[in-house]
Amino acid sequence: MYRKIYLVPLFLFLLISCKKNEATATANPKDSTAAVAYSDNPLPSWNDGKLKNDIIAYVKKVTTKDTPDFIPVEDRIATFDNDGTLWAEKPLAQELFAYYRVKKMIEANPALAQKQPFKAVVEKDKTFFEKGGEKALIELVAATHTGLTEDEFEISAKDFYATAKYPGKNVSLKQIRYQPQLELLNYLRANGFKTFIVTGGTVEFVRAISQDFYGVPKSQVVGTSFKYSFDDTSNSIKREPALDHFNDKGGKPAAIQLHIGQRPVFACGNEGGAGDIAMLQYSQGNTHPSFQLLVNHNDSIREYSYQEKDNLSLNTAAKNKWHVVSIKDDWKKVFAD
């Protein structure tokens, strides 16, 4: 249970101002599914080199029958973080959605613009949230992400995705996905891995696009969740204005246990907020041979460049011999075309 105390970091995170960047994104990639299990080059957007070789060697090793390293299909669980791992996170798409919800709600009811916490969002008044602390943030969560049915939320999220543009790039959110990761997801699936998204974002927000953007079914998305209740009169699920689980750091292995019920053999996250260390560590505790992959955002030209102050993720990766993606060096292309 990660209740109210987590509302503060979540929404402070959401309220971080957009880091604009001149990096370019290109056209809409071909979607998911089709992939070749053992083609000569199953990862065309990855540069040739040690990392790409290691990924392919691992997959071949654990899928070769009658060897000690063989992993049965039911244990081929791969977990991927989303923000900063499968698509760009500067700013978070979820943050854009929170603003979108505020805007839509004010359009429907203009008087809201004069009311807190909407007023503070409209006026970009960060001191309101700093001063109001937890209470003000809960108010914003309650107002924008809860108090509606799941069916209503899904419609709202789909509307958002259909129209939203990514700041600084003027592309759709579908175009901020990382092409090399789409290939990696497909490559793993073609080799019998079941791919899951284990995101700090709220679960339904990611589920709204998980199949279309990543080929990942809704039931294979694990995320931050609100408290649900079933209302039998309206025959619908309602959200109450309280977080049930904040899916970051140690929350990720806990949610993997609850939802997936087994340790991943392949886990992929990114440095930037130290949010994926626990998931990668948990994966490494698998009794099967496992693979940990950490994306290092070091490409200020094509994507972004940002590091943790204490470099905890990269230091932990070095200590535990995890594989690190240098976006600059390992990815031939960053965004899909």
Next chain:
Amino acid sequence: MYRKIYLVPLFLFLLISCKKNEATATANPKDSTAAVAYSDNPLPSWNDGKLKNDIIAYVKKVTTKDTPDFIPVEDRIATFDNDGTLWAEKPLAQELFAYYRVKKMIEANPALAQKQPFKAVVEKDKTFFEKGGEKALIELVAATHTGLTEDEFEISAKDFYATAKYPGKNVSLKQIRYQPQLELLNYLRANGFKTFIVTGGTVEFVRAISQDFYGVPKSQVVGTSFKYSFDDTSNSIKREPALDHFNDKGGKPAAIQLHIGQRPVFACGNEGGAGDIAMLQYSQGNTHPSFQLLVNHNDSIREYSYQEKDNLSLNTAAKNKWHVVSIKDDWKKVFAD
């Protein structure tokens, strides 16, 4: 959140004494997976008649392309209760497991037999739990189901399943599965449905056998869960002695939302404890054509005969035009051979 207050009904339920019965069970069925999508008789253990025709007609209808009733594969979600729906529930397998844990723990530490709540279990002292109320029950949960890592729990559950015999029948737990339901699971899967178990039992207890017994992967089991925490020192998940979610009645649609993220189109439960009404109702709210199936335990010869005092499940089924399985009339065989 269904916390402490639910410990009472759960464990009172677990402590219900075994209802012994002379019904016979037969040999071990062939396992899961293989099934024919449109064979002449995909459900051989179902008697010919309206119910079987309706099931087959529904599946054909919603899987026929270019018709208004067609359901895309990603929306073909089928949810099944476990106890009383996929296998017998008199007594609950989970109850047998609780007693097994007490026995094993006393073997390892005989002094426990003199300590409560173990002493009460050993002596079948129900008044201890009636008098001690919630506190005594929490103590029993803490002692038998928590305080160990998930890896340790899984070993314990597997040991239990390998040796346990079903009271009154002297067969393994694998042999209390319902053969017609195994065929139905296979038939649905062969037609592109993703099958989930949505059980009142604790989730890892069912996951320990879900693939082997039902062809359902661990990640497709949703159940009652304890509170988890990730311990990075031991790199493992620990359970704390508190229920996180009790997966019964309205808890089922809530957990379906959390884990699956969409309404099932096919939902199957049983009468006996009114635990599946909400799940079937929730399924009926699907915008796609949906199918609700309720197992009526009316066969005292081959299985068991038990009804709810107020007949709520059967009455709700009649009111909402759900399909009802009469075990007596609709199942050619009950247990697998």
